[in-house]
Amino acid sequence: MDAAAAAYFLGGAGDEITLRANERAWRSIGWLPRVLSTPTQVDISTTLLGQRWPTPWLVAPMAHLRLAHPEAELGAALASAVQGAGFVLSTQATVPLEAVADAVRAEPQRGPLWFQLYPYGGREDWWRLAQRAQRAGYEAIVLTVDAPLQWPSAREQDAGFALPPDWPQPNLPAAAPRGTLETLLGCALRWDDVAWLRRRLELPLVLKGVLHPDDARRICDHNLGDALIVSNHGGRVLDGLPATAQALPAVLAAVDGRRCVLVDGGLRCAADAVKALALGADAVLVGRPVVQALAQDGARGVARFWRHWRDAFQATLALLGCASPHETRSVTLIPMTD
Amino acid sequence: MDAAAAAYFLGGAGDEITLRANERAWRSIGWLPRVLSTPTQVDISTTLLGQRWPTPWLVAPMAHLRLAHPEAELGAALASAVQGAGFVLSTQATVPLEAVADAVRAEPQRGPLWFQLYPYGGREDWWRLAQRAQRAGYEAIVLTVDAPLQWPSAREQDAGFALPPDWPQPNLPAAAPRGTLETLLGCALRWDDVAWLRRRLELPLVLKGVLHPDDARRICDHNLGDALIVSNHGGRVLDGLPATAQALPAVLAAVDGRRCVLVDGGLRCAADAVKALALGADAVLVGRPVVQALAQDGARGVARFWRHWRDAFQATLALLGCASPHETRSVTLIPMTD
Amino acid sequence: MDAAAAAYFLGGAGDEITLRANERAWRSIGWLPRVLSTPTQVDISTTLLGQRWPTPWLVAPMAHLRLAHPEAELGAALASAVQGAGFVLSTQATVPLEAVADAVRAEPQRGPLWFQLYPYGGREDWWRLAQRAQRAGYEAIVLTVDAPLQWPSAREQDAGFALPPDWPQPNLPAAAPRGTLETLLGCALRWDDVAWLRRRLELPLVLKGVLHPDDARRICDHNLGDALIVSNHGGRVLDGLPATAQALPAVLAAVDGRRCVLVDGGLRCAADAVKALALGADAVLVGRPVVQALAQDGARGVARFWRHWRDAFQATLALLGCASPHETRSVTLIPMTD
Amino acid sequence: MDAAAAAYFLGGAGDEITLRANERAWRSIGWLPRVLSTPTQVDISTTLLGQRWPTPWLVAPMAHLRLAHPEAELGAALASAVQGAGFVLSTQATVPLEAVADAVRAEPQRGPLWFQLYPYGGREDWWRLAQRAQRAGYEAIVLTVDAPLQWPSAREQDAGFALPPDWPQPNLPAAAPRGTLETLLGCALRWDDVAWLRRRLELPLVLKGVLHPDDARRICDHNLGDALIVSNHGGRVLDGLPATAQALPAVLAAVDGRRCVLVDGGLRCAADAVKALALGADAVLVGRPVVQALAQDGARGVARFWRHWRDAFQATLALLGCASPHETRSVTLIPMTD
Numbered sequence A, B, C, D: 001m002d003a004a005a006a007a008y009f010l011g012g013a014g015d016e017i018t019l020r021a022n023e024r025a026w027r028s029i030g031w032l033p034r035v036l037s038t039p040t041q042v043d044i045s046t047t048l049l050g051q052r053w054p055t056p057w058l059v060a061p062m063a064h065l066r067l068a069h070p071e072a073e074l075g076a077a078l079a080s081a082v083q084g085a086g087f088v089l090s091t092q093a094t095v096p097l098e099a100v101a102d103a104v105r106a107e108p109q110r111g112p113l114w115f116q117l118y119p120y121g122g123r124e125d126w127w128r129l130a131q132r133a134q135r136a137g138y139e140a141i142v143l144t145v146d147a148p149l150q151w152p153s154a155r156e157q158d159a160g161f162a163l164p165p166d167w168p169q170p171n172l173p174a175a176a177p178r179g180t181l182e183t184l185l186g187c188a189l190r191w192d193d194v195a196w197l198r199r200r201l202e203l204p205l206v207l208k209g210v211l212h213p214d215d216a217r218r219i220c221d222h223n224l225g226d227a228l229i230v231s232n233h234g235g236r237v238l239d240g241l242p243a244t245a246q247a248l249p250a251v252l253a254a255v256d257g258r259r260c261v262l263v264d265g266g267l268r269c270a271a272d273a274v275k276a277l278a279l280g281a282d283a284v285l286v287g288r289p290v291v292q293a294l295a296q297d298g299a300r301g302v303a304r305f306w307r308h309w310r311d312a313f314q315a316t317l318a319l320l321g322c323a324s325p326h327e328t329r330s331v332t333l334i335p336m337t338d
Ligand SMILES: Cc1cc2nc3c(=O)[nH]c(=O)nc-3n(C[C@H](O)[C@H](O)[C@H](O)COP(=O)(O)O)c2cc1C
Pocket: A008, A009, A010, A022, A060, A061, A062, A063, A090, A091, A092, A116, A144, A208, A231, A232, A233, A234, A235, A236, A264, A265, A266, A267, A285, A286, A287, A288, A289
């Protein structure tokens, strides 16, 4: 992975305060387990959107994985499936969504396979793309609601990052919106668009990028989605957003068990995932660490990454005296300074 | 910009605790916006002292800009006017105040043009200078109230900074006060001086350097000014003053809408300006970043600086779901640690 | 001590947050002594498990000390005994437990001699090992309850640490458990195992690794041990556990004088030990600093280390106006930031 | 000043947490002054022990100043006197106390001249020394109560610091106590010793090293001194003591105006002194900065140091709107983070 690609994958918006806060927030959570209560077995399988899956984690949707390694989204998805991890394919993937679905769905021990939708073009464009994903076998549509605008980060600008010419974007529903701010604002997704998509869609709808408890409450009250992902887009869109570990509890309180709640942002080791579940999340998404594993060794790197993650996750559960992810909810959490 | 000039422009008083605190205080403010509420347009025009201007920001008054670039105050003022930013000319400018006014006033999209007055000499000296500024077309007098004494910072002393001989000071009303502390204290501006000037002045009066809510209250109660600027002089006069982002809320509460309130100090990016407005300020002043842009590329540097600032400001407003600066006041602000 | 051994001895689990927190927590405790109350004598002898000993400190049980110095556990134990410090021999010592006991017990001024038991194999294996320790003259069995699972730290992995082939482990009751997580979980110690051992054991039983006040209360209420050690295993097993200085007060409150309470983790100088006693602990255990002294100069290094420790401990007590460890409990403690 | 001397002068006890805390505590105090209230004059003269002096500061008693510069205590005392600063001569000075008094007393603008007494030997030894100081013209006896024991700091040990052979100690009342801890404890000063000295002494008695409000209350209630110095001995004796800026308010509250209260430790610039007075201290003592000035340029360095200090002190008072040290007590102080 060259310096420009690293700037693209690892950087964040503004002064990267949110980016750093994401990571630090998980570390600032500690625990006070009971001793002599080790479970005899640890079962980490998890129910998401009504189905049972081998693990409570998925790869977060990330654009342009080909920049990290030629095996790209196909390699990352396949390796994750083999290791029981779910996968969310980005609209901006460099592989046709059908190719990824074909490879993953055959895997017997795989996790969920979801498609992330960016609302490029008009409503009918999104609709066609969602249908295409459904036909290919994706099991949910993930609508990203926190990124109506995006622009290059300071790191990317400094590193001179740009997509190579003729870069493959086989899933883009229409030309990406360009031009003035007003054009961009005109294309932005709004609540009525979500309601419109929700009514037409057969697949479960997952809203990604919720931080404010009032937004979470609205989604539940008006049945605008089946699940939501507490996310600040990995600190890539607007700096100054709270760390997701910090925002999660209020969202969970607002949802109050009415929807499935996932979280992403700054999770760097299996213990962070345990903390997210202990706070009450149903599952987590992992972004940049997967890119780094992919960049290092393609699909093999990703498989190795998830294997270690799973081992550490199970061991951590055992040390906390928990036989399942759900039992982590009764672990005493404490603030921790470093 | 050589090392001695950099020491002059970038340094601060004492241990520079206030200087650092200014910057950090804006970063320690985060926000929790609502999603799916992107405005279709963003209008950043702003009313200040009863007039409508294209943007809510001005260049803070700064002495000796010629040390940064030969285009000096003229270049900075012109480039700012073209980009819709206001400009406050310092008494210690190196260009005659008339020359700056002539260049700026022609600009159709310009921001406000104000003149900052240092009370050198006696009352009649200030009065003549204020009249000269009014005749030249300045739209307000900015009286700096936080700097009765000034002396070289440790950085300046270490770098051996000194003004070159025959340095142009075409606006100084009288010889700058010199000599013993007592002489200096004798010249210091006091409340009755402000009242005296206020009575005679036709132009609006802006008091710069207010931090204590009781001072703000006094200004409103006794009608001693039309606007006030929450400022600690960029940490250049007395170290240990609070960051302006920290002092602002109490001043706003004391003013309670009776006067226009601006703020400066440590604003380094457009998001900081958004935070100032979200806290309730009507507009902001920006100091050192403008000097740095000027030093890099003269008027062109300043124009580029303000263009990026405006783009980022508008995009940030859009991401926060705000169609105007005023709407930022309903954004939920949160503390943020870095 | 080569880099790989240093990684083994000095590293910790995960991101080493607990490891660092342990040390920092003692430093964040300050005191506000009374002046002009210097005692005329300082007596640091201490009662532990009903017997009087010259000092309130012991060497914490640590595996594989031979990696630090060829004098290994024998050297460390002998030097500590000469200096009046207690010694807890680890199950994973590289010297037969009888050899250590024979050397230490002859020392007239020695501290307590305890044996730390890891529950390898089945109940009968532990039982046999405990009996062997009793026959050899150990005065208590220390059962470690916080480490049902262990794996190499990141530091160890990076440094390529591995035990040399044919490494001596003369006290292991059975082959160390290996294989799948389930096998390991099957071997883990649980409350009923402790009760079983407690009933059969003549020697006092010390439970090492208690952090949660509810666990401490349970031990007292059900008489499951004679003493407990507040410990997070020096941050080596599960990262995210609280610093022991932070966990200690709640455990002491739960125990409420019913059992002897010791503490270890991050104690780096005699003043830290004074703070532990001032908080209410009866004695402390010291780990890594002893290894470092051993690595530097074998038994001589350890003896010198304890001599300085004792001198500094006595002087600190005198400066605090305390004639004995017990009197430290009335020193005013304050929070201290660094 | 060579590295070993620097280690002696600048180092502190233990991990130097108190040493650092002293400095940081003054910096963590900010202020929120009123504007437009500049006094026309600033008068910094101060009453101490019933007499008027030109400034509210003294040089703290420090041993062995000859190690910093051959002009030693004589140079430091004379330069301070010329600049209106007081001087406290240490028992461990390298110049006969009479020589210092003879030089200083002639100075018309001088500050107070006090003698610091270490209780070496027995009561009669101290008594003789106190009488000798009185005869020489010292105006108060400063009894140091916070250092019954002292030993080399880690910095000194690392730097191999030792006093040169035949080092002059012309004021030591008796051989410095040596030998076992018990011998040292036997010589320690206690409350009844203070009462004994107080009864016999004609000169005012100042107790140096008070931190606990209960000790301050006892001194006032039982009339054991005329003044007290809030001090932790510059962090040189016992690490973990609170910063003096932190301890000062509670001591002032306990004294409640009944005695004169001074403070030292970590004051590094005139603004720190203003903060001490604003908190309510009557005067301050300055240690290490004076040594550094002496080391740089002997008496001239010290004179220059105090001249800058006085200028900055007056200017700071003026910027705070205060015409005298006493008026600083009504400045609003605020917490400040750096
Ligand atoms: C390089 C990169 C590209 C991303 N592209 C997308 C995307 O196309 N769609 C989307 O919803 N989120 C995208 N994200 C955000 C991730 O889905 C996820 O929210 C974030 O990366 C989680 O934080 P983490 O990287 O700290 O684990 C991207 C993130 C990264 C790092």
